[in-house]
Amino acid sequence: MIDKLAWVVVQNRRFLATRSYGKSQFYLPGGKRESGETDQQALIREIQEELSVSLNPESLIPAKVFRAQADGKPLGVEVQLTCYWGETTGTALASAEIEELAWLNSQDKSRCSVAALKVLDWLVQRGLID
Numbered sequence: 001m002i003d004k005l006a007w008v009v010v011q012n013r014r015f016l017a018t019r020s021y022g023k024s025q026f027y028l029p030g031g032k033r034e035s036g037e038t039d040q041q042a043l044i045r046e047i048q049e050e051l052s053v054s055l056n057p058e059s060l061i062p063a064k065v066f067r068a069q070a071d072g073k074p075l076g077v078e079v080q081l082t083c084y085w086g087e088t089t090g091t092a093l094a095s096a097e098i099e100e101l102a103w104l105n106s107q108d109k110s111r112c113s114v115a116a117l118k119v120l121d122w123l124v125q126r127g128l129i130d
């Protein structure tokens, strides 16, 4: 199981998703903890790397944990996304390994990894995106 942290942010009834170079599916932004890091430290570092914005540590609130088949990995390898809400100052920009940023809603299901799709469905259920 691949254990990752992810940032969930909704604006104008869409959520932020990222696509890395060489990949076709969109993911929730985030990544793995490095040794000794808290969830908060790891997520802030990953979001700074991927999107060039600083998450405010005080704003981080646990959202939900999702588990699904990991994109591009052998069948049965799962990714766990421990998702947090959080606020940033500044505008997210595709950086480092990220080729593209997109604000998605349920018209974009086919562009999402299975894990990102679970997040999408949950945001729809909660009435936050269309």
Ligand SMILES: Nc1nc2c([nH]c(=O)n2[C@H]2C[C@H](O)[C@@H](COP(=O)(O)OP(=O)(O)OP(=O)(O)O)O2)c(=O)[nH]1
Binding pocket: 002, 004, 005, 006, 026, 027, 028, 029, 030, 031, 069, 070, 071, 072, 073, 079, 081, 113, 114, 115, 116
């Ligand atoms: N952050 C994130 N990762 C996701 C999502 N959906 C999804 O399948 N993943 C998967 C993609 C990879 O199979 C898996 C692990 O990410 P990773 O960064 O370790 O994988 P990778 O193969 O790109 O990295 P690497 O081994 O080249 O370092 O997480 C998602 O929504 N957000």
